[in-house]
Amino acid sequence: MGEQLQKVAARILVVDDDANVQRVLTFALRQEGYEVVHARDGAEALKLWAADRPSLLLLDATVPKMDGYQVATRIRSEEGRAGHVPIIMLGAETDIEHKIRGLRAGADDYLVKPFHSAELLARIRSLLARFAPRELQGARASTGRVLAFYGAKGGVGATSLAINTAIALHRGAGRSVILVDANLQFGDHRVFLDLGKDRKGVVDAATEAQIDTEALRQVIVRHDSGIALLLAPPAPETAELVTPEAMGQVLRQLEPMFEYIVVDCDRRMDEMTLQIFDVADTVFLVLTADLLSLKNVSLVLEMGRNLDYHRDKIQLVLNRSTSITGINVKQAEAVLKQRIHYEIANDHKVASTALNNGAPFAMEKSESLLVKSLYDFARAIDRGGAVASPQTPQPVAAGAGAQAAVKTG
Ligand SMILES: Nc1ncnc2c1ncn2[C@@H]1O[C@H](COP(=O)(O)OP(=O)(O)OP(=O)(O)O)[C@@H](O)[C@H]1O
Numbered sequence: 001m002g003e004q005l006q007k008v009a010a011r012i013l014v015v016d017d018d019a020n021v022q023r024v025l026t027f028a029l030r031q032e033g034y035e036v037v038h039a040r041d042g043a044e045a046l047k048l049w050a051a052d053r054p055s056l057l058l059l060d061a062t063v064p065k066m067d068g069y070q071v072a073t074r075i076r077s078e079e080g081r082a083g084h085v086p087i088i089m090l091g092a093e094t095d096i097e098h099k100i101r102g103l104r105a106g107a108d109d110y111l112v113k114p115f116h117s118a119e120l121l122a123r124i125r126s127l128l129a130r131f132a133p134r135e136l137q138g139a140r141a142s143t144g145r146v147l148a149f150y151g152a153k154g155g156v157g158a159t160s161l162a163i164n165t166a167i168a169l170h171r172g173a174g175r176s177v178i179l180v181d182a183n184l185q186f187g188d189h190r191v192f193l194d195l196g197k198d199r200k201g202v203v204d205a206a207t208e209a210q211i212d213t214e215a216l217r218q219v220i221v222r223h224d225s226g227i228a229l230l231l232a233p234p235a236p237e238t239a240e241l242v243t244p245e246a247m248g249q250v251l252r253q254l255e256p257m258f259e260y261i262v263v264d265c266d267r268r269m270d271e272m273t274l275q276i277f278d279v280a281d282t283v284f285l286v287l288t289a290d291l292l293s294l295k296n297v298s299l300v301l302e303m304g305r306n307l308d309y310h311r312d313k314i315q316l317v318l319n320r321s322t323s324i325t326g327i328n329v330k331q332a333e334a335v336l337k338q339r340i341h342y343e344i345a346n347d348h349k350v351a352s353t354a355l356n357n358g359a360p361f362a363m364e365k366s367e368s369l370l371v372k373s374l375y376d377f378a379r380a381i382d383r384g385g386a387v388a389s390p391q392t393p394q395p396v397a398a399g400a401g402a403q404a405a406v407k408t409g
């Protein structure tokens with residue numbers, strides 16, 4: 001589990017001359033386990049940066065003495081190539097010019113005040129994951145990675161991929177993994193994994209007065225594959241007992257307990273799904289090669305841009321890539337104007353036998369391209385492919401498996 005990762009908290013330098021803003025930010029950051037240092041103006045910020053080498057800067061654009069743009073420019077010109085400190089600029093202006101100016105000055109991200117603390121924390125986590133050494137990513141932030149699986153349309157295989165990726169991360173990469181069924185009304189995991197209705201689940205934890213580690217330990221179920229499970233309620237009418245906020249809290253509580261938190265999202269694009277997307281380090285948008293999928297993928301990508309998600313946050317996973325649909329990968333990429341990051345091969349027999357037996361295919365020893373491409377996918381995630389930096393495009397994970405299959409299929 002994650003205990004060994006909770007060594008050093010990331011230190012965040014908050015640069016803002018407004019005492020109120022400082023207080024609110026400090027509170028939110030300390031709650032997440034970060035250390036906080038303050039500067040009231042640009043000159044003090046530079047001094048502290050040089051003396052203290054914080055892990056990340058929250059930099060108001062309009063601080064006195066030397067404004068945020070100048071501070072960012074100075075830091076970028078003085079830090080060595082190896083020492084990139086992530087900077088999130090905070091500004092009151094919504095227009096695009098200010099954002100561009102901030103990014104040009106060297107900020108990695110620009111957030112318009114007022115913002116939701118959950119959004120700020122998600123961005124901090126994502127930047128620390130990209131730039132800071134692992135042991136400096138903060139007490140909670142350094143630990144589990146939250147991977148959300150979302151189907152571009154019904155039946156594309158989001159649940160199959162979430163379950164089997166969770167198992168492959170555990171069996172193939174030796175990681176501690178929890179799988180969360182966030183299809184609260186009609187969650188399928190009890191069927192896919194051959195578990196009865198009597199097992200506890202997320203509702204039992206989310207309705208506790210305090211959602212803490214102990215409450216979660218009481219309801220986590222162990223699966224034969226070795227992964228942990230947080231199940232959806234067996235009856236749809238209890239789903240609404242879990243609010244989006246409670247789900248966010250559950251996921252954050254799980255972060256220090258597991259190396260991976262794999263979430264199978266509901267198909268509805270609602271507050272619950274958005275809350276999960278916000279907390280997630282990576283959203284795997286699962287699609288098949290058909291027009292309806294492509295249309296929905298475009299909509300979700302556009303939503304991600306509107307929400308200012310980092311461009312690598314949503315990654316495309318083409319499932320059943322070797323089935324013949326009349327649309328190939330290149331055509332799909334051309335339509336989407338976006339690379340398809342991963343491919344998982346088609347194998348109806350293996351997938352449906354697994355489902356009917358309640359034994360996920362990732363548990364089988366199999367020569368199937370489906371199993372092979374799935375393990376390749378999990379390996380790429382574990383190598384860090386899922387938080388790809390824009391400068392270093394990641395290889396298509398399905399690699400040998402699905403690519404070979406594309407040619408022969
Ligand atoms: N790579 C694959 N090759 C062949 N069949 C697959 C593959 N992936 C999934 N399937 C099959 O597709 C069907 C739908 O899968 P699944 O339930 O995982 O999709 P979903 O996106 O979660 O659907 P829902 O919208 O109902 O939640 C299942 O019968 C499953 O066995």
Ligand SMILES: [Mg+2]
Pocket residue numbers: 158159160183188
């Ligand atoms: Mg599903």
